[in-house]
Amino acid sequence: MGNAFAGPSRTSLSPTKLPPTKPAPRAALAPTASNPSVFDLAAPAEGRLGLKQYGILPPSRPRPGQQRPCLPSEIAAILRNPTEAGRYAFRLADSGEAFGIRHALAELHRRGAMHVDEAWVRNHWVLILWKLAAYVQAQAYNAGWSVSVEEACEKWWNFETALKQLLYRYEREVNLAQRSVLKRVHEHDSSSALPMVLLVMAIRSPQEGEASRGPTLDLTDGWYRIIAQLDEPLSRAVGRGKIRAGQKLALQGARL
Incomplete structure (x- = not known):
């Protein structure tokens, strides 16, 4: 990059x-029964792992005789055009049901993240899926070539991982009023x-x-x-x- x-x-x-947040996060919202904390931001006792420890490195060139594995078509499409993520829904392995933006919003509300709407979820969904698609590509194409595309997808490319990212962003932006630079400029x-x-x-x-x-x-x-x-x-x-x-x-x- x-x-x-x-x-x-x-x-x-x-x-x-x-996309609005309700109320606008000028000040942090203290956790209460009606506004609970939805994500634990405390660092684990063993410390946080960096991207390098996860094997997420810039893609390397194939060695002689090697070919890069093919990424799933939906991941390749999102890497080419991130806005495609707005139409994507994860299909659950057990039931085959598709879980997308509306399901994510319903799950946020079920877990107590009540101060956002579908527009907020859609904005972050696109950026989160773009990032997760890049994680899959970087881990599968790293210098060691030790992680298969299937293993990378199993770790990163699923509804639960995307939902955790949404909960993290809600906790930071709404509950703690930690807005990004573009949010503050807007x-x-x-x-x-x-x-x-x-x-x-x-x-x-x-x-x-x-x-x-x-x-x-x-x-x-x-x-x-x-x-x-x-x-x-x-x-x-x-x-x-x-x-x-x-x-x-x-x-x-x-x-x-």
């Missing part, structure tokens, strides 16, 4: 409507000119009749997304392939 730096006042961030509690590191989700070419506007970028901080309109130098960098989906951009001085 590459990195690039965008200098001051070169990027314009176009706000999009964020809610006008932080300046868009602040230094921030965002990931390029997608590059959008101008539509017919909009060539003068140049390309736009879909950027994310991992929790929320925003559209970035570029100035001429950055547009040329996109055209030359210097900025690609999957890269991180260090931004400063962006305008909202």
